[in-house]
Structures are given as structure tokens and as C-alpha cells.
Amino acid sequence: VRRGFSSSAVRSVVIKNVTIIGGGLMGAGIAQVAASTGHSVTLVDTSDDILKKSVKGIEGSVKRVVKKKFADKPEAGEELIQKVLQNVSTSTDAGLAVRGSDLVVEAIVENLKIKQDLFATLDKLAPAHTIFASNTSSLSVSDIASSTSRLDRFGGLHFFNPVPMMKLVEVIGTSATSQETFDSLMSFSKVLGKTPVSCKVRFTIIIVAVSCHASKEDIDIAMKLGAGYPMGPFELSDYVGLDTIKFIMDGWSAMDPDNPLFAQSELLNKRRILQVQVIMCCKFSVERCHCETDLML
Numbered sequence: 001v002r003r004g005f006s007s008s009a010v011r012s013v014v015i016k017n018v019t020i021i022g023g024g025l026m027g028a029g030i031a032q033v034a035a036s037t038g039h040s041v042t043l044v045d046t047s048d049d050i051l052k053k054s055v056k057g058i059e060g061s062v063k064r065v066v067k068k069k070f071a072d073k074p075e076a077g078e079e080l081i082q083k084v085l086q087n088v089s090t091s092t093d094a095g096l097a098v099r100g101s102d103l104v105v106e107a108i109v110e111n112l113k114i115k116q117d118l119f120a121t122l123d124k125l126a127p128a129h130t131i132f133a134s135n136t137s138s139l140s141v142s143d144i145a146s147s148t149s150r151l152d153r154f155g156g157l158h159f160f161n162p163v164p165m166m167k168l169v170e171v172i173g174t175s176a177t178s179q180e181t182f183d184s185l186m187s188f189s190k191v192l193g194k195t196p197v198s199c200k201v202r203f204t205i206i207i208v209a210v211s212c213h214a215s216k217e218d219i220d221i222a223m224k225l226g227a228g229y230p231m232g233p234f235e236l237s238d239y240v241g242l243d244t245i246k247f248i249m250d251g252w253s254a255m256d257p258d259n260p261l262f263a264q265s266e267l268l269n270k271r272r273i274l275q276v277q278v279i280m281c282c283k284f285s286v287e288r289c290h291c292e293t294d295l296m297l
């Protein structure tokens with residue numbers, strides 16, 4: 001399926017130079033992983049003091065990785081530390097940093113207006129081929145992208161914390177994200193050593209209810225790698241059986257008829273196409289995911 005429109009000038013971009021805006025928890029982690037996989041990274045934040053702390057944090061984190069994974073190969077470990085530090089440069093000038101970038105990953109404060117203002121400025125300064133991505137956990141990527149003129153080269157790259165440890169990356173395409181951009185973001189995530197799952201719309205697991213139009217396989221991967229579930233919700237649904245799931249839903253619905261979480265699923269009732277109303281019991285909350293899948297029963 002081809003998504004959105006695509007700029008004829010833009011083909012799938014091989015990402016080498018990456019600018020990461022925001023050197024906090026997530027930005028520093030993304031910078032570390034991108035640098036250790038051979039990318040040239042510019043980490044941007046609002047002050048040199050913050051950036052110094054970010055780089056110190058990256059160094060400490062790589063050293064911990066090296067201690068674990070290179071205990072018997074100290075030279076290779078030292079090489080990795082040097083490689084990461086050489087591949088990361090810092091800047092307080094985002095406009096300057098994006099000029100040579102293939103990809104900009106934004107990991108600043110979770111505020112729509114601030115993210116929009118940042119991207120509106122960068123849009124005027126970055127080369128035409130540069131892809132913009134936000135690591136937002138809860139905002140609409142379309143809303144963030146709307147401040148730019150590169151809707152086809154804009155997507156979401158949602159990493160999980162701690163970034164060096166967590167294998168999952170959700171790649172989010174809006175209705176305007178081009179297939180080339182989407183493919184580039186998927187490839188980039190793989191080069192980072194991550195397992196990307198595709199999300200056409202926001203797919204944020206654990207804390208908020210998820211609205212997703214992703215494949216059942218991707219949802220299962222996301223829940224297993226991202227939330228540490230032993231089985232994905234679709235695997236579990238298969239295991240439990242759809243009839244049982246329907247009975248459970250009916251029971252909850254009878255107990256709490258006004259709760260939208262327990263609303264009837266027409267599709268599940270018809271048992272033609274499964275609209276799983278996944279109950280995600282996790283340590284933070286219990287939420288339901290409305291997922292339409294093409295799983296034929």
C-alpha cells in the first residue's frame with residue numbers, strides 16, 4: 001500500500017548524518033545507539049552545560065555496555081568507546097546542525113507548540129532531502145508535522161527507555177508520510193540494531209490506550225519487546241480462544257454497561273473479522289486497544 005503523497009524528488013534516503021535535538025534521557029540514548037552503529041551524530045540542546053552532561057552520560061552508558069559485553073575483549077571495548085565519542089559532536093545551534101543532516105530526530109520537551117516552533121524553524125534550514133522525525137510519546141505526529149512544508153518527509157520514531165537496552169522502535173507514518181520516508185525510517189531503525197514495528201497512526205503502548213491500524217504481528221512484537229509480555233495480545237487471544245474472549249467481554253459489559261472500555265465489538269460478535277479489544281494489564285494501568293485487523297476467522 002502506498003501511503004500519502006510522495007515528493008518525486010525524494011527517494012529512500014540512506015541515513016548517515018543524524019541530528020538529535022534534545023540531549024535528555026531519550027536524546028542521549030538515541031545518540032549513543034546511532035553513534036555506536038557508525039552514524040555521524042550531532043546532539044543539540046539549549047546549553048553547553050546540558051550537552052556536557054549528555055556526553056558524560058553517553059560515555060558512562062557505553063562503558064557499562066563494554067564492561068558487560070566486552071569483558072574478555074578489552075581492546076574491542078575501548079575501540080567502541082572511542083568510536084562512539086568520535087561520532088558524537090554537540091551544538092547549541094539547531095539550525096546550523098541540521099544543514100548537513102539526512103535525519104533529524106526530535107526528543108525535546110513534550111509540548112506541541114514548542115515542537116511545532118522548532119520544526120517550523122528547521123524546515124527552512126534543513127536540506128530538501130532531510131527527514132524529520134519526532135520521538136513524541138503522546139502527541140499527534142501529524143499535528144507536529146503541520147508546522148512544516150515537508151509532510152511527506154515527516155514521521156515518528158518512538159524509542160523506548162532505556163534506548164540502548166530496548167529493542168523496540170515504533171515507526172509512525174502519518175497519512176502524508178511518503179513510502180520512501182517510511183522505508184528510510186524502518187531501515188534506519190534496523191541499522192541501529194532495533195526491531196521496528198510499523199504504526200500508521202499513533203501506537204503508544206503501556207501508558208495510554210492505543211489506537212492502531214497495525215498488523216497483528218507488529219502489535220504482538222511491540223507488546224513482547226516493548227512491554228516485556230511473554231505473549232503478544234493476538235497470540236494470547238488465539239490461545240484463550242475468541243469465544244472465551246467474547247464471553248469475558250460480555251461479562252464485564254454486563255457489570256459495567258456504561259464503561260466505554262467494555263463496549264460491544266460488532267466485529268467480534270460477527271466473528272468474521274476480529275476487532276480485538278485487547279485488554280492490556282500492565283503495571284501502570286489497564287487500557288483497551290482498538291485494533292482492526294484483517295485476521296479472518
Ligand code: NAI
Pocket residue numbers: 021022023024025026027044045046050094106107108109110111114118135136137138158159160161
Ligand atoms: P528530557 O527532559 O530528559 O530531555 C529533554 C531535553 O530537551 C532537555 O535536555 C531539554 O533541555 C531539551 N530541550 C527542550 N527544549 C529544547 C529546544 N527547543 N531545543 C533543544 N533542546 C531542547 O526528556 P525525555 O524523557 O528525553 O523526553 C523527550 C521526548 O521523548 C518527549 O517528547 C517524550 O515524550 C519522549 N519520550 C520519552 C520517553 C521516556 O521514557 N522518557 C519514552 C519515549 C518517548
